[in-house]
Each structure stands twice: as C-alpha cells, then as structure tokens.
Amino acid sequence: xxxxxxxxxxxxxxxxxxxxxxxxxxxxxxxxxxxxxxxxxxxxxxxxxxxxxxxxxxxxxxxxxxxxxxxxxxxxxxxxxxxxxxxxxxxxxxxxxxxxxxxxxxxxxxxxxxxxxxxxxxxxxxxxxxxxxxxxxxxxxxxxxxxxxxxxxxxxxxxxxxxxxxxxxxxxxxxxxxxxxxxxxxxxxxxxxxxxxxxxxxxxxxxxxxxxxxxxxxxxxxxxxxxxxxxxxxxxxxxxxxxxxx
Amino acid sequence: xxxxxxxxxxxxxxxxxxxxxxxxxxxxxxxxxxxxxxxxxxxxxxxxxxxxxxxxxxxxxxxxxxxxxxxxxxxxxxxxxxxxxxxxxxxxxxxxxxxxxxxxxxxxxxxxxxxxxxxxxxxxxxxxxxxxxxxxxxxxxxxxxxxxxxxxxxxxxxxxxxxxxxxxxxxxxxxxxxxxxxxxxxxxxxxxxxxxxxxxxxxxxxxxxxxxxxxxxxxxxxxxxxxx
Numbered sequence: 350x351x352x353x354x355x356x357x358x359x360x361x362x363x364x365x366x367x368x369x370x371x372x373x374x375x376x377x378x379x380x381x382x383x384x385x386x387x388x389x390x391x392x393x394x395x396x397x398x399x400x401x402x403x404x405x406x407x408x409x410x411x412x413x414x415x416x417x418x419x420x421x422x423x424x425x426x427x428x429x430x431x432x433x434x435x436x437x438x439x440x441x442x443x444x445x446x447x448x449x450x451x452x453x454x455x456x457x458x459x460x461x462x463x464x465x466x467x468x469x470x471x472x473x474x475x476x477x478x479x480x481x482x483x484x485x486x487x488x489x490x491x492x493x494x495x496x497x498x499x500x501x502x503x504x505x506x507x508x509x510x511x512x513x514x515x516x517x518x519x520x521x522x523x524x525x526x527x528x529x530x531x532x533x534x535x536x537x538x539x540x541x542x543x544x545x546x547x548x549x550x551x552x553x554x555x556x557x558x559x560x561x562x563x564x565x566x567x568x569x570x571x572x573x574x575x576x577x578x579x580x581x582x583x584x585x586x587x588x589x590x591x592x593x594x595x
Numbered sequence: 596x597x598x599x600x601x602x603x604x605x606x607x608x609x610x611x612x613x614x615x616x617x618x619x620x621x622x623x624x625x626x627x628x629x630x631x632x633x634x635x636x637x638x639x640x641x642x643x644x645x646x647x648x649x650x651x652x653x654x655x656x657x658x659x660x661x662x663x664x665x666x667x668x669x670x671x672x673x674x675x676x677x678x679x680x681x682x683x684x685x686x687x688x689x690x691x692x693x694x695x696x697x698x699x700x701x702x703x704x705x706x707x708x709x710x711x712x713x714x715x716x717x718x719x720x721x722x723x724x725x726x727x728x729x730x731x732x733x734x735x736x737x738x739x740x741x742x743x744x745x746x747x748x749x750x751x752x753x754x755x756x757x758x759x760x761x762x763x764x765x766x767x768x769x770x771x772x773x774x775x776x777x778x779x780x781x782x783x784x785x786x787x788x789x790x791x792x793x794x795x796x797x798x799x800x801x802x803x804x805x806x807x808x809x810x811x812x813x814x815x816x817x818x819x820x821x822x823x
Contacts, residue, residue, distance in 0.1 A: 356683035356684065423755055423756060423759070424755055424758070424759060424796075424797050424800040424801065425759065425793075425796075425797060426758075426759040426760075426761075426772075426776070426796050426797075427759070427762070427763075428762040428763065428765065428770075428773050428776050428777065429762070429776050429792070429793035429796060432777070432780040432784075432789050433789055433790070435784065436784050436786055436789070510671060513673075514671070514672075514673035514674070515673070517673045517674075517675040517676065518674075518675060518763065520675075521765065521777060521780070522780060528675050531675055531676070531679045531766070532766070534679075535682075535687075535766060539682060539683055539686065539687060543683040546679045546682060546683055547679060547680060547683055549679055550675075550676040550677070550678075550679030550680045551676075553673050553675060553676040553679070554671075554672040554673060554676040554677075554680075557673050557676075558668070558671055558672070561671050
C-alpha cells in the first residue's frame with residue numbers, strides 16, 4: 350500500500366501542465382473520445398427505446414416487460430458487458446462494442462420514461478381525440494407524444510448522465526475516454542500518479558455533474574409550466590437510477 | 596492470484612466450458628468469496644449508517660433536504676471517479692473498494708428509508724402520541740415497523756447494485772469476480788472465463804435478492820397475511 354504525499358496538490362500541478370491538455374492522449378483528446386462515445390450510445394439507445402416505449406405505452410401493454418428490462422440490466426455488471434460485446438462483434442477493440450454496451454445501459458430509463466409518459470396521458474384527452482376521429486397513429490403523434498415530452502426529457506437526462514458515468518469504464522477495455530487518465534495514473538502507481546488519478550476523477554465527476562445540471566435545465570425548459578410543480582417523477586424508477594452508478 | 600490457462604488445449608474458445616470451471620475451481624471460489632464478502636460488509640455498514648441518518652432526516656425536517664441533496668450529488672459521481680478520489684488516501688487495498696461501495700449503498704438506503712418513514716400515516720402517528728408513546732418508543736414500535744417495506748426496498752436495491760459495482764474494484768485489484776472478467780479479457784478474450792464470472796455475478800445478485808425477500812417476509816408477516 351502506497352499513499353501519495355498530497356494528492357490534491359499533485360492534481361493541481363498535473364492539471365496546470367499545458368502538455369497534459371494537448372498531448373496525444375491528453376485531456377482534450379480523452380474528453381473528445383468520451384463525448385463521442387457517450388453521444389453515440391445515447392443516440393442509439395434513443396433510437397431503440399423511444400419508439401418501443403411509446404408504442405408499448407400507446408397499446409397500454411408490456412408494462413411488465415419494461416420493469417423486467419430495468420431489473421435485469423441492474424444486475425448485469427457493466428464490466429461484463431463491456432468485455433463480452435467485443436467478442437460478440439468479433440471486431441476486436443473498435444468503438445462499436447463499447448457504444449453498444451453503453452447503449453444497453455441507456456435503454457431502461459429511456460424505455461421506462463417513454464412508456465410512463467404515454468400512459469400518464471389523461472384518458473379523457475385520449476377519448477376526446479378518438480371522438481374527433483383521430484386514428485391510432487394520429488392519436489400517438491398529435492396527442493400522446495407532445496404530452497409525453499417532459500417524461501422523454503427526464504429519461505434522456507437520466508440515461509445521458511448514466512452513460513457519461515459508465516463511459517469512464519470503457520478504459521478497462523481500452524475504449525478511450527476520460528477514464529483512461531485514471532487508469533494511466535494507476536499504471537504509474539499511486540505514489541507518482543496520485544495527482545493524475547485525482548485529476549482524472551475530477552474530470553469524470555465534473556462532466557457527469559455538468560451533464561446533470563445542463564440536461565436538468567433542458568428538462569425544465571421543455572416541461573410546460575403547469576406541469577412543473579407537484580409532478581412526481583414517476584417515470585424515473587429507482588431500478589433505472591441505480592444502474593447509473595456502475 | 597494466478598490464472599491457469601487451460602484453454603490452450605481447447606482451440607474452440609467456447610462460451611462456457613466445464614473444463615475451465617473444474618480446472619480453476621479454487622480461483623473461482625476465492626473470487627466469489629471476495630465478491631460476497633465485499634457486498635455483505637458494504638451493505639451491512641451502509642445500513643448501520645443509513646438508519647440513524649434517515650431517522651435524523653425524519654425527526655429534524657430542515658435536515659431532510661440537505662441530506663437527500665448531498666446524497667444525490669454523490670450518487671451522480673461515477674464509480675470510477677469515486678474510487679479515484681479514495682485510492683490516493685487509502686491505497687490500493689480492499690478498504691478503498693469498501694468505502695466506495697458503502698457510499699453508494701448508503702444513498703440508495705437513505706432515500707428509501709426516508710420515503711418509508713414519511714409514508715407513516717399522520718393519524719397513526721397522532722394516535723401513538725395520544726396513547727402516550729414517547730419519541731423513541733414511537734420510533735421503534737410504530738415508525739420503523741411501518742417503514743419496513745421502504746427499508747427492505749432500499750436494502751434490496753443497494754445489494755443488487757453493489758454486487759454489480761464490486762467489479763469496478765478491478766481498478767485497485769479487489770474486484771471479486773470482476774478480476775476474472777478482466778483477466779479473461781486480457782487473456783485474448785477467454786470467453787469461458789468472462790462468461791463464468793459474469794453469470795456468477797448475476798447469480799449472486801439474484802440469490803442475495805431472494806434471500807432478502809425471504810427475510811422481509813419473515814420480519815413483516817402482516818404484509819403477506821394482507822395479500823392473501
């Protein structure tokens with residue numbers, strides 16, 4: 350067990366070295382990788398989860414399936430999925446398996462919120478739309494979808510923060526991202542790399558908290574005023590929340 | 596830990612092989628033991644800290660907001676970053692992993708216990724006060740028993756997510772089954788090793804969850820009676 354002298358002081362020194370920003374594999378490189386991987390994973394998750402969740406919500410069926418998917422992904426260790434998918438894709442170490450693995454963890458909150466968002470629509474609004482002669486597809490597009498937007502935004506925030514947090518683990522499978530800075534620090538050893546380890550931790554945590562704040566603002570913007578207060582965040586099941594930490 | 600490479604005899608690199616399990620049973624058992632012990636200790640410590648903290652948030656209303664807000668912020672910090680903050684101070688031992696696990700489990704439990712305590716109907720609380728129950732007696736006889744469903748939910752969630760989280764301990768060399776997953780990844784994607792460890796991980800989560808459901812049934816006999 351080796352303990353660094355003053356890890357915070359070392360971290361400040363490390364961050365203040367301009368080369369650590371601009372070097373190949375420096376902070377800017379890693380930040381770019383991290384954001385690219387995360388954005389692709391969230392986009393992929395949205396493409397899969399939103400249509401499915403909206404459709405299931407429209408049919409009013411499959412609530413059990415949504416819960417099952419949330420619970421199942423909670424128990425799967427991120428590391429396992431990150432290491433198994435490169436084998437499945439047989440493409441070795443490229444970005445694709447990492448993006449797909451992260452997308453798997455983005456699906457539960459997106460799916461649950463899309464489903465709940467449609468389900469919580471006032472049945473009277475639905476009946477009125479039916480009475481006006483809207484078809485099933487029109488009902489979904491013109492009534493249920495707009496009313497579900499706040500829930501979609503809440504799901505998006507949860508999923509995005511979770512993916513950004515989990516993307517740090519991509520470094521275990523050489524997938525790049527800010528986690529790589531921490532891993533490199535451990536590679537040097539805590540005595541010498543303590544500063545780099547803490548600096549990497551600050552970057553990873555800062556990015557996750559920033560995403561949480563910014564997307565929280567977006568969520569407020571797209572939520573109509575009357576709905577802002579008193580609305581319980583039903584669509585944010587604890588199960589989906591919990592995966593965020595992995 | 597050393598990992599014998601029995602796959603060289605089997606060029607197929609199958610998804611699962613009993614040969615691997617037989618040849619490495621000692622390593623696998625040791626990993627399961629470390630995994631289960633880290634999970635158990637983390638959840639136990641978290642419960643011991645979370646219960647007083649939740650009661651504090653329940654009794655002193657102005658503290659409830661800050662306690663839950665701080666938990667929320669810490670919960671948003673990715674696990675890898677949390678371990679990175681702890682490791683330079685505690686070194687690369689199992690303690691680092693344990694502290695990180697406790698912090699995450701703590702938040703899940705506090706959140707659910709506070710919710711459970713707040714669900715105690717005010718009429719019940721007033722009735723207890725009317726019957727002359729003091730603060731402590733009411734807590735142990737009325738509030739906590741009625742909050743048990745919330746406590747159980749919190750402990751179950753914390754346990755299952757802790758099992759998954761232990762694997763991140765690979766960073767400091769104490770990841771339980773995560774060690775096997777990572778070793779398998781480094782052994783030219785040795786599928787049997789990765790798969791065995793991943794399945795055991797999920798199995799451990801399921802078994803612990805079922806155990807907790809059973810315990811919950813035993814300590815809240817009234818909930819099953821009502822269901823029938």
